[in-house]
Amino acid sequence: MRKLTYFIACSLDGFIGDPSGDGSAMVAFVDEAYLDFLKSEYPETLPTHGRRQLGCDDLENKRFDTVIQGRGSYDLALEEGITSPYAHMREYVASRTLTESPDPNVEIIGDDLVARVRELKAEDGGLDIYLCGGSQIAGELLDEIDELVIKSYPIVYGTGMPMFGSGLAITEFTLDGVRTFGNGAVVRTYSRKR
Numbered sequence: 001m002r003k004l005t006y007f008i009a010c011s012l013d014g015f016i017g018d019p020s021g022d023g024s025a026m027v028a029f030v031d032e033a034y035l036d037f038l039k040s041e042y043p044e045t046l047p048t049h050g051r052r053q054l055g056c057d058d059l060e061n062k063r064f065d066t067v068i069q070g071r072g073s074y075d076l077a078l079e080e081g082i083t084s085p086y087a088h089m090r091e092y093v094a095s096r097t098l099t100e101s102p103d104p105n106v107e108i109i110g111d112d113l114v115a116r117v118r119e120l121k122a123e124d125g126g127l128d129i130y131l132c133g134g135s136q137i138a139g140e141l142l143d144e145i146d147e148l149v150i151k152s153y154p155i156v157y158g159t160g161m162p163m164f165g166s167g168l169a170i171t172e173f174t175l176d177g178v179r180t181f182g183n184g185a186v187v188r189t190y191s192r193k194r
Contacts, residue, residue: 002121003128003146005064006138007045008163010152015160016135021072026153031183042149045130047077048087057088064089065127066120068109068141070134071095078102089130092116094137113137117144139166146192148173154184 009026010016017023030038035054038046043059044067051057067086074093077085083103084091091106094113101108109116120129121144131138131145138145142164150163173190180186 002066002123002126004068004117004121004131004141004144005128005147005149006131006141006145006163007042007149008131008133008138008151010150010163011155011157011160012152013156013158014163015157016133016163017161018157019160021134021161025155025157029153029155029183029185031181034181034183034185037179037181037187044086044089045132047082047085049080049082049085051088061088061127063128064130066090066092066129067132068092068094068117068120068129068137069132070137071098072136073133074098074106086132092120094140113140114144117141135161135163135165139164139169142166142169142171148188148190150188150190152186152188 008016009023011026039056039059042063043056044061044064046054046056048057051059067089071093084105087105092109093106094109096110098108099110131141172193174193176189176191178186178188
């Protein structure tokens with residue numbers, strides 16, 4: 001069984017971006033040491049165009065071979081003219097409004113996201129599944145998330161888009177590891193307590 005991992009950046013107060021979802025304030029904390037960590041541990045989480053710019057497009061996927069993201073996250077790439085932001089993986093976009101994919105590498109999941117994720121998790125072999133964002137699909141998929149990798153940056157938004165856009169759903173996870181960086185970032189890894 002493959003795992004679904006919510007690998008997400010957030011502020012100290014648990015927001016993945018401002019009220020519109022813009023998390024660009026966190027980019028300032030991606031220094032050389034932190035980027036080296038991402039390239040060595042989670043290279044596939046770097047978008048394809050970013051990997052090319054950084055000269056690390058040849059890095060093999062280590063943890064994930066499939067990515068799922070929401071329409072809002074996908075729209076950020078589309079605004080830049082990028083139709084396949086994670087071309088080095090199988091790409092899925094959860095959207096009830098985007099009916100046709102602008103790229104043959106991107107499959108749109110319009111209905112029953114949970115059922116489709118369960119199918120992906122049940123596939124034999126392969127690496128795990130990267131839940132890239134957004135808040136609403138993370139809330140919808142909370143019961144399917146097996147692992148959290150939370151990259152916390154030393155900033156406070158005060159208000160914004162929460163990590164999970166859902167109602168009250170108390171869910172317990174077990175802390176597996178913590179990694180700290182000189183830039184103030186902390187990466188915490190949790191596994192779902194079942």
